[in-house]
Amino acid sequence: MQDDRSTREKLVSDAALLFRKNGYHATGLSEILSASGLPKGSLYHYFPDGKVGLAMAAADWTTTGLVRIIDDAFGPAPDYRAGATHYCYKLARLFDISAHIDACPISALLFDGPENMAFRTHAEALFQRLIDSIAAHARRFGMSDAQAQQAAETLLITVEGGWTLARARRKSDVMRSLPARLFPSHP
Amino acid sequence: MQDDRSTREKLVSDAALLFRKNGYHATGLSEILSASGLPKGSLYHYFPDGKVGLAMAAADWTTTGLVRIIDDAFGPAPDYRAGATHYCYKLARLFDISAHIDACPISALLFDGPENMAFRTHAEALFQRLIDSIAAHARRFGMSDAQAQQAAETLLITVEGGWTLARARRKSDVMRSLPARLFPSHP
């Protein structure tokens, strides 16, 4: 336990990275275990539900990180547009340091088999958490509830689609082009 | 061979559906084989590269279908905006009849391990095929090359992100809300 992070936390963060890189089904327990240097006993001690429980925790952990990025982007911004722009640029940087291979953090979890309804409902809740976070900032900048909800959904949709295209092209340019698409300067 | 579709075609379309529903890694060869009622020998006769080759062909097949949907949507439309709106509505209907479980047809393929570079470059080409199809219609409606490319990318990004959110919510409403996001009526 000389690692500064607790055993459980290390397991979650290492698993989250692997799930993002390879997807849920393509990531074996052995891969997670060897990456974290922990035995299988520890995994099933902290996560009696096994791989499914670990994936849930990993998705939560990732979402919490995304909420922090949202807050960092919108917090110091002078208006909503600037905040959204900062958010896109921060994601572009995140995409670059992940070597252009990682999936959108949440959808990597969502793309599991449809039989696992717990996954689906959990993914829905996580997406809503992101939308709510963005919408709170939008309201802070004077938008009505309906406007804020609409704007937050649009931003999430755009970021999600942009990430997919960026991943296909293995280039973060797309992410940086999103603000211009979200806020077209009318002639 | 009493099936009207050829053996190879049946293999491809059945596999494409399963890949979309469960993802690449979660779909076993046995599942594809039992769904199509064919023996393993036939699969490896038509696709010596095995699962990878079959997935490539399935992605091609799906992309061809998407291009036809694009042409059907934009063909009879009076302008670009109407064509894009038709496209979103057609996708919403497609989403509904797939019981809200299928992934975006292409990204289901893209989300494979990063080690398989052939997958990544192929997915990139397929996305570009869709963008080019949309851009051709945009030019037909009077846009310049640069404008058309920009508009086509924006539509693809939005549709891709919208599909993801729709899938998380298991509701096609999001898809039908996309035109309003793409073409905001300025006050």
Place this chain on the structure above:
DNA sequence: GCAGAAATAGACCAATCGGTCTAGTCTTCC
């Protein structure tokens, strides 16, 4: 009708999967 290719059929394989279970170690509190 016959030869040769195309296609079908499925037994079989090593490797890996997620998961269980028992033994042992470490920590903590009385």
Place this chain on the structure above:
DNA sequence: GGAAGACTAGACCGATTGGTCTATTTCTGC
């Protein structure tokens, strides 16, 4: 110091994976 729980360690399991290989059947052209 000794009992009790928390945690680590990894051997082991049945099931399933993608893939190979050999027969056998079906189709095709002469």
